[in-house]
Amino acid sequence: MPDPKSSRYMKSHEWVALEGDEAVIGISDHAQREITDVVFIDLPKAGRKITKGEAILVVESVKAAFDIYAPVSGEILAVNDAVAQNPGLVNSSPHEEGWFFKMKVDDVKEVEALMDHAAYETFLSSEASAH
Amino acid sequence: MVATEALKRTGLHSLHTELGGKMVPFHGWELPVQFSSIINEHRAVRSGAGLFDVSHMGQVFVEGPGALTLLQNINSNDISRLKDGRSLYSHMLNQQGGIIDDVIVSRIEKDRYLVVVNAATRETDVAWIRVQAEGLHVEIDDRSDALGMVALQGPQAAESMKALCPEAVDLVRFGAMKLELFGRSAWITRTGYTGEDGFEVICPNELATRVWQTLSARGASFGLLPCGLGARDTLRLEAGYLLYGSDIDADHTPYEAGYGWVVKLKKERFIGKEALEKQKSEGIKRRLTPVKLLERGVPRPGASVMLDGAELGTLVSATFSPTLEAGIGVGYFDRPDLEAGTRVSVVLHGREVPAEVVNGPFYKRS
Numbered sequence: 001m002p003d004p005k006s007s008r009y010m011k012s013h014e015w016v017a018l019e020g021d022e023a024v025i026g027i028s029d030h031a032q033r034e035i036t037d038v039v040f041i042d043l044p045k046a047g048r049k050i051t052k053g054e055a056i057l058v059v060e061s062v063k064a065a066f067d068i069y070a071p072v073s074g075e076i077l078a079v080n081d082a083v084a085q086n087p088g089l090v091n092s093s094p095h096e097e098g099w100f101f102k103m104k105v106d107d108v109k110e111v112e113a114l115m116d117h118a119a120y121e122t123f124l125s126s127e128a129s130a131h
Numbered sequence: 132m133v134a135t136e137a138l139k140r141t142g143l144h145s146l147h148t149e150l151g152g153k154m155v156p157f158h159g160w161e162l163p164v165q166f167s168s169i170i171n172e173h174r175a176v177r178s179g180a181g182l183f184d185v186s187h188m189g190q191v192f193v194e195g196p197g198a199l200t201l202l203q204n205i206n207s208n209d210i211s212r213l214k215d216g217r218s219l220y221s222h223m224l225n226q227q228g229g230i231i232d233d234v235i236v237s238r239i240e241k242d243r244y245l246v247v248v249n250a251a252t253r254e255t256d257v258a259w260i261r262v263q264a265e266g267l268h269v270e271i272d273d274r275s276d277a278l279g280m281v282a283l284q285g286p287q288a289a290e291s292m293k294a295l296c297p298e299a300v301d302l303v304r305f306g307a308m309k310l311e312l313f314g315r316s317a318w319i320t321r322t323g324y325t326g327e328d329g330f331e332v333i334c335p336n337e338l339a340t341r342v343w344q345t346l347s348a349r350g351a352s353f354g355l356l357p358c359g360l361g362a363r364d365t366l367r368l369e370a371g372y373l374l375y376g377s378d379i380d381a382d383h384t385p386y387e388a389g390y391g392w393v394v395k396l397k398k399e400r401f402i403g404k405e406a407l408e409k410q411k412s413e414g415i416k417r418r419l420t421p422v423k424l425l426e427r428g429v430p431r432p433g434a435s436v437m438l439d440g441a442e443l444g445t446l447v448s449a450t451f452s453p454t455l456e457a458g459i460g461v462g463y464f465d466r467p468d469l470e471a472g473t474r475v476s477v478v479l480h481g482r483e484v485p486a487e488v489v490n491g492p493f494y495k496r497s
Contacts, residue, residue, distance in 0.1 A: 033153070036164075036165055036168070036169050036361060037168050037169045037170040037171075039170075039429060039451045040427050040428065040429060040451075058480060060428070060429040060451070061429075062169045062170065062361060062365060062429070062450060062451050062453075063164075063169070063361060064431070065429065065431070065480070088170075091168065
């Protein structure tokens with residue numbers, strides 16, 4: 001299971017757990033708390049080619065809808081059917097059972113360029129103080 | 132974002148922070164939108180009990196020999212029907228029949244009434260009431276700043292209430308009582324905004340935390356949860372209650388909102404009566420219509436509702452209903468004749484999702 005400490009992060013709160021040239025994508029614990037109860041998720045189809053920064057799926061909570069962006073370019077290998085069936089997994093287990101999809105990464109350097117856990121924590125506290 | 136220092140805090144603010152409440156700005160107040168989970172809080176109220184901080188609501192006392200005359204004039208409902216210790220729901224109207232606010236009026240005793248008003252409209256309400264009170268022997272005392280308010284809601288609400296005030300358990304629905312709580316004046320009504328049994332406790336700000344903790348300690352054994360604004364909104368929308376500023380405002384009448392029962396045209400006079408008599412005889416041209424999604428999706432306020440390829444109107448309130456496990460919403464459509472079962476669609480993310488018109492409310496307790 002992905003370890004939040006070794007995952008990479010986007011400013012839009014997606015996490016990326018890299019293993020070889022494959023990556024698993026989900027949203028952070030901070031994000032699930034902001035989003036509140038997730039009730040629907042529209043997952044993409046396996047085999048779809050995606051480009052870094054592209055909106056890939058929509059997470060619907062009781063309060064609002066949130067776009068999830070491709071953290072890096074590549075191809076979707078598999079999606080998490082369990083989270084589509086039970087979207088509350090995003091809230092109860094954001095870094096493990098609540099993952100969205102697994103992808104083949106075109107260039108692992110794109111993953112390494114994202115924030116590491118410490119940088120993400122710093123980013124979160126700077127965001128909190130800006131409000 | 133609004134600077135947090137400009138927001139007003141309720142007497143329960145530090146308790147909310149301790150309980151992990153996620154605080155948000157709401158009509159000038161800083162209030163919890165949720166503690167644990169909107170859905171869990173919602174379900175706790177439907178199956179057990181929940182506690183809400185509703186201290187942002189305003190409390191206006193109307194007292195004196197002219198109180199009834201004033202309240203009859205500014206309310207669509209018939210205040211003269213109230214006996215001591217009874218409350219009713221009413222709309223305050225402008226001359227055009229538009230809704231200035233929706234309120235709960237309680238008769239404490241003869242010539243002494245309590246009007247609970249919305250936070251966002253409190254100041255304009257009080258100004259309006261004062262203007263209408265001119266020439267009458269009546270005192271208007273807005274005590275909103277000094278008073279807090281806690282709502283205890285759910286099928287187990289009465290069980291929790293025994294810990295704070297056993298006498299309140301004997302209140303009938305819409306009953307009201309004045310009492311001494313921890314040595315200070317307080318008021319309890321058997322009212323709420325969730326569609327469940329429940330109570331609203333009005334007390335000095337300094338006592339709100341003690342009231343909350345007393346009710347909460349008793350409720351812990353049957354799953355009472357602290358609840359935020361998020362669950363308050365999903366609960367009230369399921370139950371068919373109106374949200375002022377979204378569902379109703381000065382441009383909409385009680386008839387259009389489907390709340391004709393709060394209008395008592397038999398009353399000799401009240402502000403807005405002539406306009407409503409005219410609207411009643413001519414028939415309404417639009418109606419607040421409940422819509423339920425038939426496929427998955429969560430509608431949001433502002434979503435377009437379509438009938439046969441043409442836009443019917445937009446939703447003014449909409450959310451995911453935890454009880455129905457479906458998207459629900461209400462909107463004003465220029466087709467007051469639409470019957471339950473009429474197939475429509477709601478536009479979500481550019482896609483038309485099948486939906487149907489239903490008879491409100493979405494939820495009725497058994």
